Amino acid sequence: MSAQQHSINEIEEIELQEWLESLDYVIQSGGPERAKTLLKALQTRAFSEGIQLPFSANTPFINTIHADDQPTYPGSRETERRIKSIIRWNAMAMVVRANKHENGIGGHISTYASAATLYEVGFNHFFRAPSDDFMGDFIFFQGHASPGIYARAFLEGRITANELKQFRHETHPEGGLSSYPHPWLMPHFWQFATVSMGLGPIQAIYQARFMRYLEDRGLKPENNEQVWAFLGDGETDEPEALGAISLAAREKLDNLNFVINCNLQRLDGPVRGNGKIIQELERVFRGAGWNVIKVIWGRDWDQFLAQDKEGLLAKRMMEVVDGDYQNYITRGGAYIRQHFWGKYPQLLKMVEHLSDEQLEKLRLGGHDPEKVYAAY
Known part of the structure; x- marks a missing residue:
């Protein structure tokens, strides 16, 4: 990679981080509805400039309801x-x-x-x-x-x-x-x-x-x-x-x-x-x-998603196909550590305090x- 290309990549990364921080500020100060209004306005402006955004009816491969929005569970x-x-x-x-x-x-x-x-x-x-x-x-x-x-x-x-x-x-x-x-x-x-x-x-x-x-x-x-x-x-x-x-x-x-x-x-x-x-x-x-x-994802995963400020865990969750998820269930914690968490060093560090047995027992949402x- 040339020095010029490296410099361009750094600028683009800084630009992306500034946009993400701006969005974080809007969410914190104006709430989710204000963030929706701004994002919709940005989408409209992009269309008016002839920019065709890719359509997707999908949301990220994480729980729809945020952990902070869950009601208290009743009963024993x-x-x-x-x-x-x-x-x-x-x-x-x-x-x-x-x-x-x-x-x-x-x-x-x-x-x-x-x-x-x-x-x-x-x-x-x-x-x-x-x-x-x-x-x-x-x-x-x-x-x-x-x-x-x-x-x-x-x-x-x-x-x-x-x-x-x-x-x-x-x-x-x-x-x-x-x-x-x-x-x-x-x-x-x-x-x-x-x-x-x-x-x-x-x-x-x-x-x-x-x-x-x-x-x-x-x-x-x-x-x-x-x-x-x-x-x-x-x-x-x-x-x-x-x-x-x-x-x-x-x-x-x-x-x-x-x-x-x-x-x-x-x-x-x-x-x-x-x-x-x-x-x-x-x-x-x-x-x-x-x-x-x-x-x-069960509540065992809430701690990791809360730490996932850069979206790397959500990205990894989306990358893995169903066949691999089935494979993880049968291969044990060491295999999960290497093949799921191990793709990105940041994710591997996130679970370094957990044993292989604990990784294997992280509960999925449908069983929580x-x-x-x-x-x-």
Whole structure:
């Protein structure tokens, strides 16, 4: 590199730092809304000068809700953790027992294992039952997570141990449990049939729409019942899962909530390891007009993001593709230190006080009740 080019690079770096410091000052003195106004004005000026900015419906690969904006988590974290652990154990035991007695019965243990926190925060703090003057919230459960829903119902005393023993034998004379949510076979348990062909998501959209329709015509009281649809990232490959999402935005269905568990698992095809499914889905939903809240990193990561003044950690988080993230989970802390943190010396120094075991146990957002609660 020539001396002249080196000098130009230094000037550009100083210029960039001045712009960033100016933005920091605006945020501190005028707040986020003032910063938005200025950034929008800058974008307009750039367009008027013929500068075409690259369009992206994506936000950085970090949590949408800043740690400082999280509400206080209610209830007992320890009690809830204990309950969740019992439910996960019972779900696993039920499925393993069923397969031990009959080969090939199946059961999808991993789906609920990866989504347990998403469901438990909902059950403990958000889902509301019907009453005399309230219809209750409507929950479209991800079908493959049914073992966990059965295990919770058993803990609540709503189904018996004998029924658990007949998992996936719903026609058994003594009573059994259907493989997936099935209101016809279990009318007193399931509200909606979900699973195949993206039925849950598209049903949820139309359920929310016609609830608003009835309210607007005075045929139903406005009680703010919520519709929740739980689905996996693999399920979004079904055309019906995303086929009506523009309707939800057009009708302004603020009574509708999609919870997408991006656990990088698929039954009908390989995980797209060279992409980022969270970013892919964010583009789809934000482009259709949805409010998207990403929960990626648990509170263990807050300290590092707070130190990330130059955005290097956020850059590294965005660089890594899903296949590499899956690899990190199986290779251990030393591998994570070398291949994730080790790309940039500044990041490596950030975690030098942590052991390999501590690095391996840094919690992700979907397993952190505080992050999930803030998003809900």
